[in-house]
Amino acid sequence: MSILLDSAAMSSSLGLNDNGDQSKAIFFNPSLLQKQTNLPKQFIWPNAQTSTNHLHEELNEPLVDLEGFFKGDEEATAQAVQLIRTACSRHGFFQVTNHGVDGGLIREAQDALAAFFELPIDEKLRVRRKKGTELSGYSGAHADRFGSELPWKETFSFGYRFESCRNSGGKPAVVDYFRSVLGQDFEHAGQVYQKYAEAMKELSLTIFQLLGISLGVGPSEYSKFFEDGGSLTRYNYYPPCKQASLTFGTGPHSDPPALTILHQDQVGGLQVFSDDKWLTIPPRRDALVINIGDTFMALSNGIYKSCIHRAVVNEKRERRTLAFFVNPREDKVVRAPEGLVDREGGGGGGCGGGGGGGRKYPDFKWFDLLEFTQFHYRADSATFQSFCQWLSSSKPTHDF
Ligand SMILES: C=C1C[C@]23C[C@H]1CC[C@H]2[C@]1(C)CCC[C@@](C)(C(=O)O)[C@H]1[C@@H]3C(=O)O
Ligand SMILES: O=C(O)CCC(=O)C(=O)O
Ligand SMILES: [Fe+2]
Numbered sequence: 001m002s003i004l005l006d007s008a009a010m011s012s013s014l015g016l017n018d019n020g021d022q023s024k025a026i027f028f029n030p031s032l033l034q035k036q037t038n039l040p041k042q043f044i045w046p047n048a049q050t051s052t053n054h055l056h057e058e059l060n061e062p063l064v065d066l067e068g069f070f071k072g073d074e075e076a077t078a079q080a081v082q083l084i085r086t087a088c089s090r091h092g093f094f095q096v097t098n099h100g101v102d103g104g105l106i107r108e109a110q111d112a113l114a115a116f117f118e119l120p121i122d123e124k125l126r127v128r129r130k131k132g133t134e135l136s137g138y139s140g141a142h143a144d145r146f147g148s149e150l151p152w153k154e155t156f157s158f159g160y161r162f163e164s165c166r167n168s169g170g171k172p173a174v175v176d177y178f179r180s181v182l183g184q185d186f187e188h189a190g191q192v193y194q195k196y197a198e199a200m201k202e203l204s205l206t207i208f209q210l211l212g213i214s215l216g217v218g219p220s221e222y223s224k225f226f227e228d229g230g231s232l233t234r235y236n237y238y239p240p241c242k243q244a245s246l247t248f249g250t251g252p253h254s255d256p257p258a259l260t261i262l263h264q265d266q267v268g269g270l271q272v273f274s275d276d277k278w279l280t281i282p283p284r285r286d287a288l289v290i291n292i293g294d295t296f297m298a299l300s301n302g303i304y305k306s307c308i309h310r311a312v313v314n315e316k317r318e319r320r321t322l323a324f325f326v327n328p329r330e331d332k333v334v335r336a337p338e339g340l341v342d343r344e345g346g347g348g349g350g351c352g353g354g355g356g357g358g359r360k361y362p363d364f365k366w367f368d369l370l371e372f373t374q375f376h377y378r379a380d381s382a383t384f385q386s387f388c389q390w391l392s393s394s395k396p397t398h399d400f
Contacts, residue, residue, distance in 0.1 A: 025128065026121055028143035030152050034239040043141070043150045043247045059272055059279040061087050063287055067098035069210065077213075085214040088304035091274035092292035093281060099288055100206070101199045106263055106288075109196040109322055112189035116182065117154055117237045127181050129157065133370050135232050136177065146378060152247045152313050157234040160197035162227060197233055200261055200324040204231070207259060207290055215300055217337045222299065226258065229328045230366075238269070238311065238319040249311035249319065252381045255293035256369050257325040262289040267319040273308040281309075294384040295327065295366060301336035302360040303343060308381045330367035336360075362391050 026032075028042055064083045068076020087094040116124070121140070129137030131145065136158045141150040158177050174197055178190025208222035215221075238249040249269060264270055270281040270289065281289055297306035313319065328334060342357040364387070372387045373379045 022125075022144070024143040025125060025140055028150055029121055029140040030154055030239045030241070031117065031140075032121060034241065037242055039241070039243040039246055042143075042148055043152055045149050045246070045248050045251060048247055049245050057277070057279055058282045059091070059093060059274065061094055063284065064094050064096045064290075065098050066096050066100065066206065066210075069206070070098075070100060077210075081210055081214045084210055088211070088214070088292055088300075090305065091272055092297070092305040092307040093272050093274075093289065093309070094291075095281070095284055095287040095289050096203075096207075097284075097287050099203055101203055101288065103286065105192070105195055105199060108192045110263065110265060110320060112186075112192045113156055113235045113237075114320070116156060116186065116189075124154070127156075131374070133367070133374050135159070135234075135374075137181070149251060150247075151250050152238060152241050152244075153249045153311075154237045154239075155234050156237075157232055158193065160201070160231045160233060162201050162229045162231070193233060196322075197231065197324070200233070201231065203261060203288070204259055204324070204326045207261075211296070211300075211304075215303060215340060217339050221337055222296075225299075225332070226326060226328055229258075229326060230330070231327065232257070232325045234323045234325065236311070236319075236321045236323060238313050238321075240316055240318055241313045242315060244313045244315045247313065249313040252308050252310045253379050254306040254308050254381065254383060255291065255325060256295065256373055256379055256383055256387075257293040257327045257366075258295040258299065259326040260289075260291045260293055261324040261326075262291070262321055264289060264321045265319060267314060267317050269312045269314065269319050270321070271310055271312060273310075278310075293325070294387075295334055295369065297384070298334055298361040298364070299336055301340040301343065303340060306384065327366045327370070330370070331365055333363050333365060335363045362388055364391060 028040060033040065062083055064080050065076070066080060069080055084094055124138045124140065127138045128144070129135060129139050137156070139155045139157075141153065143150055158174060160174055172194045174194040175187075175190040178186045178193065182189070205223045205226060208226055209219040212219050212221040212223065236250065241247060252273065262270070264281075264283050266283045266285065268280060268283050271278045272281060291309065292300075292304050292306050294306045297304055311319075311321070336359065341359055368391065369387055372390060373383060376390065377383060377386055
């Protein structure tokens with residue numbers, strides 16, 4: 001148990017109070033554990049081994065080419081809209097090409113934080129995220145938050161507001177965050193992620209226009225709603241794992257925000273649960289993966305699905321993904337447009353939503369859903385239905 005002793009010593013050397021959380025953050029660190037043959041039981045997910053982790057059936061959806069939309073080509077736009085409508089009615093996932101985000105910037109964004117995850121654990125823990133609704137910073141397997149079913153990943157996250165993308169001093173907020181939190185060595189990374197977040201914001205507003213057209217409520221219904229929204233960029237680093245089939249990089253869940261734009265490297269591992277089976281989302285070099293989150297499922301009155309998905313890990317290869325999560329301004333009321341209230345929802349696909357007429361969900365604010373996932377409920381496959389019950393009972397479902 002030398003690691004435990006080291007971790008206690010490490011905790012005190014870090015000036016961390018040596019409560020269990022901090023020692024766990026060191027002990028249950030995937031980078032440090034990746035050479036171990038036996039996975040600590042905290043990383044074992046009961047239903048992982050029974051799942052068809054290594055299936056190779058792919059989600060067979062055509063790519064959505066955005067070039068025609070950007071050029072104002074009506075026929076190409078109608079084609080893209082139809083593909084989006086079909087995908088979002090079924091499982092909420094589609095891949096976009098000719099999305100307007102520079103390929104070189106994406107490559108830089110994939111590489112710029114790689115060096116961070118190779119830092120010694122004590123340096124990574126100096127920028128660890130704190131419990132609460134501020135999700136920025138480093139996390140190792142969420143070992144300070146959860147006691148079991150730990151995800152085999154390390155993450156680094158930062159926020160970016162769509163309107164005031166400069167901090168109070170007028171500096172670009174992401175550049176300032178990286179400089180102040182990670183220091184001079186990551187100054188360039190801050191500039192890369194500032195540009196990346198700005199490009200992701202523009203793409204997300206384009207996607208909201210297409211979603212509005214596809215639902216028949218018009219291009220600006222959602223894009224205007226999110227103009228003053230916010231986002232969380234999360235870099236997921238999944239080290240190789242000797243017992244990959246016993247754990248998950250990210251366990252089964254739906255995303256609580258409205259929209260996720262994910263870039264994945266060529267290793268593969270993202271799977272979506274659709275029509276009662278797990279299907280792999282194939283990595284495509286020039287594409288970005290888009291998925292609907294719980295908040296947009298509510299804004300579509302359940303016509304579109306926020307689907308359960310997960311990330312499996314690899315015995316031999318590390319995997320890296322960059323997720324951009326979009327949320328409305330924290331205090332805005334999330335409520336589907338009137339025109340969708342008496343529309344028949346699709347139903348099926350195991351992703352919630354669907355059913356007959358009327359409003360399917362209570363009004364809520366993003367801050368409430370975020371608070372729910374950070375203080376009362378670990379986001380999983382049933383987050384949103386639990387949240388709706390919690391809202392009506394206005395007490396936590398369970399703490400973790
Ligand atoms: C609102 C959020 C909570 C999570 C980060 C954002 C959007 C995705 C959520 C998450 C990734 C879903 C899977 C479980 C989770 C705990 C994780 O693995 O990180 C979730 C995030 C979180 O609670 O930090
Ligand atoms: O890394 C992946 O492939 C998916 C991660 C994910 O679903 C998430 O972070 O919400
Ligand atoms: Fe997700």
